[in-house]
Each structure stands twice: as structure tokens, then as C-alpha cells.
Amino acid sequence: MDTFLYIIMVGLPARGKSTLAWKLYESLKRDNIKVRIFNNGYLRRKLSRENTSYPEFFNPKNKTSAALREKYAIMNLRRAKNFIHKEIAKKRVAIIDATNVSFERRKKIISFLGESNILFIECINNDQEILEENIRLKTHIPEFSHITESEAIYSLKKRIEYYETIYNHLQNEPNFIKIDTFNYKIIQYKVNDDLPFIDRVRDFIVTPFIKNLYLLRHTESVYNLYDKIGGDSELTPKGIEDAQKIAKYFSNKKIPLIFTSSLKRTIQLAQIIKQYQKNCQIISFNEFNEINAGVCENMTYSEIRKTFPEIDRARKTNKYFYVYPQGEGYVSMEERIERGIKKVIYLSKHLDNIMIIGHRAVNRMILSYFVYKRQEDIPYIYVPIDRYYHITINQNKKIFELKSLNL
């Protein structure tokens, strides 16, 4: 069997192509395969003397810029071909990371490479909410540093609109995989040839990758002090003091993204950690809000026992499936927690470190998404305030380590 493969990424901007390209790069490299990514945008930014980030540059009807983009595309293909043919006996994979959305462009790629070992991977994501958030994050890259965030958002959206006008989904190409990148799910798999590394590639695509996730609970809140559940209280002075210690603890690590719930106590801790970081953004999701205890919100456990003994009994009998009247249960949190995790994975791209600051029930559910637990045991997973979980997940390993924060 041949020992080389061209992987051609396909898809509109902000659909997770580069993230997947990087994941493939790292995973294949771990398997001692020589891999290189050829990114057209990178080449354009490196070689163009003029500014090429403005939307009209991506208008397919703009002949001058279209020719320039074509030039960079061919240049990258040539580089990829040289890379593959350097030492054909060695296992090699060239990943072409570009939009490649039109039939014409893909025909050109096939004829230029003149090889049969080509796999197209189309990244699709039509989840409007996550797209908006991803576009916003993308505007922080150096390409847009000369304009404001809202100008950059407009520019990127306009660029996407231009690409949409020439977008043809994969259809007749001999070997392709279409992926829903938000759900890391294969939508269509049509691989006719006996391609090298294909089993590995298929498996990488459906595996969530997390390099280092630090999963924390917020520090002591006013409600924790009074043993009350739910609510939206702030951190206590002790909570703030501990937050500072935690911030110092993580200060020697670069944490560019911190995900929180939209409740004050998690955001407050994130803000304190952020003060000790250089470039760090906080993103708050409702999906990570603490379990809604319905009629029991703002009560202590002993008040619940006295006022609603039937709730206390029923919850103790079957905690996972018990749903608080007018509130939630662990079981009804499943869907939103899964969505929150997928948002985190999508937005954190291939960052080395990310952090989630959640709550007791939320963190139990996050942990149970990654590690198998019987449902009846999930509501009792140990989630102390003074420790955190360090999580690493890839195709070859799953590590969960409960570590001390030295508070």
C-alpha cells in the first residue's frame, strides 16, 4: 500500500477546519507519520505586501484578488507535493488547509496533484449560536488587529457570504468524509479507494480532543457559608482570598480561555484568575449554570427537610432521576451540559490549556460526560472546592487527576 496521503480540507470559514487539521497533525505525528499543514491563509498573510483581510478581497468577482488567491493555492499545492515526494518511502501526510469550497477549485487540486491518494474532508457546522461566538473569537487574531471587533465581525461575515456564493458540497469526489464539526460526528463517509491511514483518520475525527482542561468549582460563596443552595450569591472574603491563591497557582500556565456559568460566583473567580494571565478571555455559558432547585432554591438542606420532607425523601431515593418541582434534576441537565462541553471543545480549538469554572452538580455532569459512571453514582461524585480535576483526552489516553489547589 502507498505510504502517503493528501488531506484536503473543505468548508466555509469558522467551521473548524484548522482545528481539525491541527488535531490530525498532532495525532498522526504521535504515530510517527511525517505530517505538514499547508494553510493558504497563512501563505497569503505572509507573502502579500498589501492588506488582504478586507471583504472585497474574497469577492469571487474581483478578478485581481481571485487570481492572487489562486496563485497562493497553487503555490501551497506545489509545496505539499514536494513534501510528499521528498522521501516517498517514509509515511507522509500533507494537509491542505483552505476553504476549497468550489467544484472548480477541487478539480484543479486533483489535476495538479495528479495522484489518487486524496481524501477530502468537509467541515460543516450550521449552529448559529456557536458560529457567532467563533466568529467573535476569530476577530482577535492579528489579521484584524488594525480594526475594531465589530468591524472585524462584519468583515468576516461578509467574507463568509462571498464564499457561500461559490460553495458546492462534496459529492462526486472519489474519497471524502463530511463532518458535523460541532458534534464531531460523521455525516457522510464515502471512501472508495484503499487509502493509507484512513482507519486512524476516521477515528481521530470522532474523538473529542482536550490537551489540558482544568475543571474547578468556584470558591466559597455567601450561600455556601449559610449552606443555602442555588441562587446567585457572590464570593465571600474567604472565597476571594482563595481565588487569589488559585490565580497565583495557575499564573505559570497560559490559560487563554476560561469558561464559566453565567452566575456571579464563577465569573468572579475567573476575573481574579484573569488578572494573573496575559491574554485571557472569559466566556460565560448558561449551560454551565448550577442545577435549578425549583421550589427549593435559596433554602438550606435542613429547611428543605422540614418544609418539603417528601422532596427530601424522593431525592434521596433516586437522586439522578429526581427533578425538583419547577426546577431540574441531574437527568434533565444532561442535554445542556453536553451542549456546553461541545461549545467548549469547538471554541478552544487546539489551545494547550483551558479552564472551566463550574458548580458541584455541573462539574459532576461534566466529569460523567467523559468518564463512564453508573447514573446512580453521578450525583455523588466527589467535587471539593479546594481541588480541581486536570483532564487530558485524546485517542490514546484519557487522564483524570484530582489535584490539590494548596488553599
Ligand code: F6P
Ligand atoms: O451547595 C452548593 C450547590 O452547588 C447547590 O447550589 C446545588 O443545589 C447543590 O450544590 C448540588 O449538589 P447536590 O445535588 O448534591 O444537592
